[in-house]
Amino acid sequence: AGCCAQMVGFAVMSFRENGWGGLVAQGVGTSMLQMPNIVKNPRIWIPPTLASAITGPMATCLFRLEMNGTAVSSGMGTCGFVGQIGVYTGWVNDIASGAKTAITAMDWAGLVLICFVLPAVLSWAFCALLRKWGWIRENDLKLEM
Incomplete structure (x- = not known):
């Protein structure tokens, strides 16, 4: 949830500066592209970090999302959708072992809300x-690609 919030958050926040290319590069690639901008103005890190603080507890307490796939999937966020594939793999493994009977609409809603919708909004x-407030100014999120 936290990594998704960083990646989707930076992608959406910087859309006005970076357009569709920046949205895809950060949202499905890596938010680390913003590191030079974070060094210049650390305040740009506040919005996705607050989103992480909100979505993390919601992921575990409300939607009971667990990373049951390979451990490496845990910190991948939306990078190549590895995190989401890891959660899905966990659901499938739970069904195969009898711990879960089916993937529910609530499972899918939680995954979509926590990984994409809530971090963006x-x-x-x-x-x-x-x-x-003037803490983030025009072009503070501009990527040099």
Whole structure:
């Protein structure tokens, strides 16, 4: 949940500066592309970090999402959708072992909300507030590609 919030958060926050290429590069690639910008203005890290703080507990306490795939999947976020594939693999393994009878609509809703929708909405909202306060300025999130 935390890695997804960083990747999706930076992708959505920087859409006005980076367009579709930046959205895909950060959202399905890596948010580490923003590292030079974080060094210049660490405040740009606040919105996705707040989104992480909200979605992490929701993932475990509300939706009971678990990473049951390979351990390496845990820190991958949305990079190549490895994290989501890891969660899905865990669901399939649980069904095969008899620990779960089926993948439910609530499972899918949790995965989509925690990995994509909430990080996008929360990071965008927090970023808008920080832009209003002048903490994040135009081109603070611009990628040099």
